[in-house]
Amino acid sequence: MYHLFKSLYLHATSKEEYSILLLGLDNAGKTTLLEQLRALFSPSLHPNLNTVPTVGQNVATIELPPPQSLYLKIWDVGGQHSLRGLWQSYYASCHAIVFVIDSTDVGDADIATLSTEAGRGEEMGRLEECRAVLEDVLQNEDAAGVPILVLANKQDREDCVEVVRIKEGLVRRVFEGEKGGSVRDSRVLPCSALTGTGVQEAVEWLCSRVKWNKEARPPLMR
Numbered sequence: 001m002y003h004l005f006k007s008l009y010l011h012a013t014s015k016e017e018y019s020i021l022l023l024g025l026d027n028a029g030k031t032t033l034l035e036q037l038r039a040l041f042s043p044s045l046h047p048n049l050n051t052v053p054t055v056g057q058n059v060a061t062i063e064l065p066p067p068q069s070l071y072l073k074i075w076d077v078g079g080q081h082s083l084r085g086l087w088q089s090y091y092a093s094c095h096a097i098v099f100v101i102d103s104t105d106v107g108d109a110d111i112a113t114l115s116t117e118a119g120r121g122e123e124m125g126r127l128e129e130c131r132a133v134l135e136d137v138l139q140n141e142d143a144a145g146v147p148i149l150v151l152a153n154k155q156d157r158e159d160c161v162e163v164v165r166i167k168e169g170l171v172r173r174v175f176e177g178e179k180g181g182s183v184r185d186s187r188v189l190p191c192s193a194l195t196g197t198g199v200q201e202a203v204e205w206l207c208s209r210v211k212w213n214k215e216a217r218p219p220l221m222r
């Protein structure tokens, strides 16, 4: 009887926890986004926006109030070239991926303009690098079917490429290309991790998609 009441009590008081993985090239704004997310859901916290390049990982858990009533455990991993090999160890246990793009560092964001010779021998440009890295994520079997939110970050900067261009010229072409991987939920949204604009919308999309996908990737209870 005690065990029955205990499990009923735990069921009534525990909440679902979903893991969100922040990916993207170095300097894209992942750690800045993590700081804004922490501050958004813990108003007494001041975001530390003086970030340094991440070597390893940062992690934070945010608690969403009703109606969502769940925890998001957010993993921010380093985006430098030498650290990208570590990303795949997070795929099997994540519930959604946020792929952060620096909208000021992708040229004209039109992969159709890339030369077919690009990346063969010569050093890659950042647009080519971004495409290749996103394709690698989409092709990884452990990440198959995981919802992906692409954030066109740094939209506060005057020299940014606008979100529609990033969506049509880069993201849609990668997703629809031969290395686009399995069918999955995806969305492209504008944001500024520095000012916090668009961060709430990103969280709303993530919450709805991880719940939608919870049979395929069940949450932890805590």
Ligand SMILES: Nc1nc2c(ncn2[C@@H]2O[C@H](COP(=O)(O)OP(=O)(O)OP(=O)(O)O)[C@@H](O)[C@H]2O)c(=O)[nH]1
Binding pocket: 024, 025, 026, 027, 028, 029, 030, 031, 032, 033, 049, 051, 052, 053, 054, 055, 077, 078, 079, 080, 153, 154, 155, 156, 157, 191, 192, 193, 194, 195
């Ligand atoms: N203007 C502007 N600057 C931003 C924004 N987001 C991040 N930055 C700046 O971009 C730089 C890199 O930000 P980080 O958050 O450290 O980048 P990261 O993706 O974590 O980089 P790695 O840890 O190396 O993978 C910092 O100088 C940030 O202040 C943004 O939305 N707007």
Ligand SMILES: [Mg+2]
Binding pocket: 030, 031, 032, 051, 052, 053, 054, 076, 077, 078, 079
């Ligand atoms: Mg970082």
